[in-house]
Amino acid sequence: MSHPAVHPVDVLPEPPADNAAAAAAPRVRMKDFPGVAGSPCGLFLRLAQSFFAIGACLVMATTSDFPSVSAFCFLVAASGLQILWSLSLVVLDIYAISVKRKFCKRGALILFTAGDMITSTLIFSAACASAGITVLIDNDLQSCSKNHCVQFETSTGMAFMTWFFCLPSFLLNFLSLNSQ
Amino acid sequence: MSHPAVHPVDVLPEPPADNAAAAAAPRVRMKDFPGVAGSPCGLFLRLAQSFFAIGACLVMATTSDFPSVSAFCFLVAASGLQILWSLSLVVLDIYAISVKRKFCKRGALILFTAGDMITSTLIFSAACASAGITVLIDNDLQSCSKNHCVQFETSTGMAFMTWFFCLPSFLLNFLSLNSQ
Structure with missing residues (x-):
């Protein structure tokens, strides 16, 4: 099915050609997505997710x-899970790219x-x-002098960036x- | 592709049949989604979204x-927007069902x-x-006696229910x- 007949020679040339075109259409369409698992763009998304998740986790963990x-505990836990997931897929993507295959x-x-x-x-x-x-502490209570507002805000921002790079991975997959 | 030729009789009857089958395949597939806009299931999802969004907005607004x-202000604003959107689509869905058409x-x-x-x-x-x-007030600070914890939690729960009914609408559309 994935290798259509190239040289139809005998009585029924047209139906195989039509079938082959119909069979090829969704496969070609699938390969159009650039950020799918196993592609260089997919690897970039995974690396960005890992980078921001590690950042969010580390910055939050530096506050006492x-x-x-x-x-904030939930943020650290979610970042930890994201790091495990993204780094695993970084390894899989590097393997898929090195053997020049995609996960189909x-x-x-x-x-x-x-x-x-x-x-x-x-x-x-x-x-x-x-x-x-963070908004409650900073804007509503205005007690940033007693709290690590900068770290909390940086960590939250990095978590949002992690999500921002997660979303294309999810949608493209x-x-x-x-x-298919 | 999914319906191979069963009775090949003469030279050129098959290509039109194949083409017709190939052309029909995605249309049939599209109609398989039950909760798409303009269907009774889609109307049910919109009504549920409107119900829970109105509930979340009203319960939060009762607290002083x-x-x-x-x-909490953001929750009221987001619920308000959700009410406008869902009720507009309720009207559209009712119209589409009454004229027995779908939004294709x-x-x-x-x-x-x-x-x-x-x-x-x-x-x-x-x-x-x-x-x-809410978790900060209730679990971490344990100051529910000074706050309207029950209303805050009810409103938050209803907002989550709104999202729960929004997600199928989004995914099916x-x-x-x-x-297509």
Whole structure:
């Protein structure tokens, strides 16, 4: 199916050509997505996710009082999970690029899409919860002098950046899955 | 591709049949999504979104001190936008069902998908920010006696329910758009 007949010679040349065109259409469409798992663009997205998740986790962990706020603990946990997920996929992407293949199997794409959906939802919810607390401390209570507002805000911003790079990974894998 | 020729009789009957089958395939696939705009299931999703968004907005508005916290103001604003969007689509869905048609035009589907993406992201981020504040007041500071914890939690829960019913609308419209 993936290797259409190139030189049809005998009685029925047209139907195989039509079938081959019909069979080739969704495959070509699938390869149009640039950031899908196993592509250089996909690897870039994973590296960016890992970088910002590590940043968010480290900056938050440098403050002494983050464990007293549940939302900040959730941010550290979600960043940790994101780091594990993204670094695993960095390894897989490097392997796929080195052997010049892409992940086209439905099972692999379902796994990547589900994993991206879970991790991106978690990191986005953690970033929003932390942003709520940060705005409360900074704008509403105006008690930044007693808290590490700069670190909290930097960490929250990096968590939002992580989500920003997660979203294309999720959407492109989801589109690839649907176009199969 | 999925319907091989069963009775080849003469020289050229098959290509039109193959072409017809190939052309019909994506249309049939598109109609498979049950909760797409203009269907009864889509109307149910819109009604549920409107119900929970109105609930979240009203419950939060009954507390006197919600304007002092930015995250709660954001929740009220996001719920308001969600109410406007969902009720508009309730009207459109009722019209589409009454004339027994579905929204199949690409422009309409792009509009619905973009609107759903924006409103669901806003309501989810508002719900997460409010949940962060609510958990801070309730668990971390344990000062529910001085605050309207029950109303804050109810409103946050209803905002999460709104998002829960927004997500299928967004995903199904997105899938329909992609399958066209």
